[in-house]
Structures are given as structure tokens and as C-alpha cells.
Amino acid sequence: MTDIEKVAVVGGGLMGAGIAEVCARAGLDVLVAEVGTDALDRARARISGSLERAVAKAKLTAEEGADAETRLSYTADIGDCADRDLVIEAVAEDEAVKTDVFARLDKVVARPDAILASNTSSIPIMKLAMATGRAGQVVGIHFFNPVPVLPLVELVPSLLTSNETTERAADFATGTLGKTVVHARDRAGFVVNALLVPYLLSAIRMLESGFAAAEDIDAGMVHGCAHPMGPLRLADLIGLDTTRAIADSMYAEFKEPLYAPPPLLLRMVDAGLYGKKSGRGFYDYGKDA
Numbered sequence: 001m002t003d004i005e006k007v008a009v010v011g012g013g014l015m016g017a018g019i020a021e022v023c024a025r026a027g028l029d030v031l032v033a034e035v036g037t038d039a040l041d042r043a044r045a046r047i048s049g050s051l052e053r054a055v056a057k058a059k060l061t062a063e064e065g066a067d068a069e070t071r072l073s074y075t076a077d078i079g080d081c082a083d084r085d086l087v088i089e090a091v092a093e094d095e096a097v098k099t100d101v102f103a104r105l106d107k108v109v110a111r112p113d114a115i116l117a118s119n120t121s122s123i124p125i126m127k128l129a130m131a132t133g134r135a136g137q138v139v140g141i142h143f144f145n146p147v148p149v150l151p152l153v154e155l156v157p158s159l160l161t162s163n164e165t166t167e168r169a170a171d172f173a174t175g176t177l178g179k180t181v182v183h184a185r186d187r188a189g190f191v192v193n194a195l196l197v198p199y200l201l202s203a204i205r206m207l208e209s210g211f212a213a214a215e216d217i218d219a220g221m222v223h224g225c226a227h228p229m230g231p232l233r234l235a236d237l238i239g240l241d242t243t244r245a246i247a248d249s250m251y252a253e254f255k256e257p258l259y260a261p262p263p264l265l266l267r268m269v270d271a272g273l274y275g276k277k278s279g280r281g282f283y284d285y286g287k288d289a
């Protein structure tokens with residue numbers, strides 16, 4: 001266990017809700033910060049629903065589920081992050097939005113040794129660190145979707161992150177949350193997305209070119225390579241808006257065509273077809289997805 005007891009998660013979407021849930025299940029006091037009451041209600045419903053499913057599947061006792069709920073609190077005021085030991089930013093994959101959040105956290109987080117972490121998939125940590133006056137305490141702690149299921153955390157120090165911050169973040173991920181850590185350099189996409197995203201984009205290009213149907217592309221990778229889901233269903237799970245944003249930042253960093261988002265992905269994002277979270281992407285998920 002580490003000295004980290006009070007955590008805030010800024011952004012309670014797909015990833016922020018999962019991160020808040022695993023932190024509360026690990027016994028931490030967790031504050032979820034969102035942009036307004038509607039977004040907070042959605043975050044609360046996401047976390048409570050997931051805890052209820054874990055209880056229904058006997059992964060948690062009813063008492064453990066109820067205890068986790070009592071450790072969670074919600075706010076629309078980022079100023080409430082003042083007393084936190086660790087803040088994990090999980091807002092949309094947009095550099096301007098994230099740097100604004102880091103600049104605001106730098107003003108409000110009062111503890112001199114607090115860690116400011118980002119769950120970014122691809123934005124260099126240095127860009128976020130330089131929005132603060134405490135780059136030594138800014139680090140990437142990158143979780144994987146769904147957070148309660150997947151064991152991995154990528155730990156990404158920038159050139160300016162102190163060894164102490166990196167070690168405390170690693171202890172938090174492994175000792176407190178029980179995750180498996182891999183260390184990555186501060187390059188867009190880190191380790192996993194640098195490998196995964198070109199594969200997802202290739203599948204989209206394959207569909208776009210008429211090479212094969214979505215179902216056949218996915219079935220090929222599920223039944224031929226034992227992946228738990230095919231690349232198009234996985235892109236839908238990640239969110240096509242997020243997949244596009246990740247591709248954009250990797251392409252901006254490396255200028256390699258394999259990272260360039262294909263036109264079909266761009267048009268689907270333009271159309272609001274974000275995948276599972278919006279109800280439609282490469283597949284239909286119905287209204288309640």
C-alpha cells in the first residue's frame with residue numbers, strides 16, 4: 001500500500017467511471033469531478049450500475065459493494081480536488097481540454113506532494129506537465145477498457161517527472177489497485193496503442209475498401225487469432241471519437257501514414273456514430289447501449 005488515500009478522478013465517462021470504481025473497491029476515498037449535474041448523474045449511474053453487476057455476479061459481497069459506494073463522492077467543482085493525494089484526469093482525448101484541466105488542477109490542488117496523473121491514450125505527458133508549475137509531479141497512469149476487467153496500467157513519466165513520483169504511481173497501480181504495470185517512454189501512443197491503433201485503422205481501411213464485411217473481419221480475428229473481440233467491435237467499444245483522436249495525435253507525432261485516420265472513420269465521427277456509447281458504430285447496439 002502507498003501513502004495515497006484520497007483520489008480524485010476528473011471526467012466520469014467510460015474510463016473515469018471505471019477508474020473511480022476500481023479505486024473505491026480498493027478502499028480509497030474517491031471524488032469524481034465532472035462538468036455539470038447531468039454528466040455527474042450519468043457518472044454516478046455508470047459506477048453504481050457496474051458495482052451492482054459485480055455484486056449480482058458475486059465478484060463483490062453486497063456489503064463490499066455498499067462500502068465502495070460510501071467511499072465515492074461527486075462534484076461539479078474542480079476546486080474540491082484541493083485535498084487530494086492523487087488526481088487522475090480522464091476527460092476527452094483533446095489536448096486543449098486536458099491542458100486546461102491541468103492548469104486548473106495546478107491552481108487548486110494544495111498538497112505539495114500530490115501527484116497529477118493523466119489517463120491519456122496518446123497525448124505526450126510533457127504537454128500536460130508544462131501546463132502546470134509542478135512538472136516533476138505529473139505522470140501518465142494509463143488504464144485499459146474495461147478498467148475493472150483488464151489488468152494493465154501503462155506508467156509514463158515525462159522527461160521531467162521525478163523518480164519519486166514514478167515510484168509512488170507504480171506502487172499505487174500495483175500495490176493498491178493490484179494492476180500489472182508496464183513502463184513506457186513519453187511518445188504518442190506509448191506501448192499498447194502504438195501497436196493496437198494501426199491494427200484497428202487497418203481493419204477500418206479493409207472494410208472501407210470493400211475487401212471484407214465487418215462481421216467477417218471481426219470473426220477472422222476472434223476465431224483465427226483467439227482475440228476476445230474483433231478490431232471493429234473493439235473500435236466501437238473504445239469509441240470512434242476517441243479512436244480518431246488517438247490516431248490524430250499519433251499521426252501528428254510520427255507523420256506515418258499507418259496512423260492517419262481513414263476517411264470512413266472521419267465520416268462516422270462527423271455523423272455522431274461513436275460506437276457502443278452512442279448506440280451505433282460499425283454495429284448497432286440499440287438505444288440502451
Ligand SMILES: CC(=O)CC(=O)SCCNC(=O)CCNC(=O)[C@H](O)C(C)(C)COP(=O)(O)OP(=O)(O)OC[C@H]1O[C@@H](n2cnc3c(N)ncnc32)[C@H](O)[C@@H]1OP(=O)(O)O
Nearest residue numbers: 050057120121143144145146148149150193228229234238
Ligand atoms: C484506447 C486505449 O487507450 C487503451 C484501451 O483500453 S484499448 C482496449 C483494450 N480492451 C480490449 O482489448 C478489450 C477486449 N475485449 C475483452 O476483453 C472482452 O471482450 C470484454 C471483457 C470487453 C467482454 O468480454 P465478453 O466475454 O465478450 O463478454 P462478457 O461475458 O459480458 O464479459 C466477460 C467478463 O468481463 C466482465 N465485464 C465485461 N464488461 C465489463 C465492464 N464494463 N465492467 C466490469 N466487468 C465487465 C463480465 O462481467 C464478465 O465477467 P465474468 O466472466 O466473471 O462473468
Ligand SMILES: NC(=O)C1=CN([C@@H]2O[C@H](COP(=O)(O)OP(=O)(O)OC[C@H]3O[C@@H](n4cnc5c(N)ncnc54)[C@H](O)[C@@H]3O)[C@@H](O)[C@H]2O)C=CC1
Nearest residue numbers: 011012013014015016034035090091092093120121145238
Ligand atoms: N475509451 C477507451 O477505451 C479508453 C480511453 N482512454 C482515455 O481516457 C480518456 C477519457 O476517455 P473516455 O472515458 O473514453 O471518454 P468519454 O467521452 O466517455 O468521457 C469523457 C468525460 O470527460 C468529461 N469532461 C470533459 N471535460 C471535462 C472537464 N473539464 N472536467 C471534468 N470532466 C470533463 C465529459 O463530460 C465526459 O463524461 C481519454 O483521454 C481517452 O483517450 C484510455 C484508455 C481506454
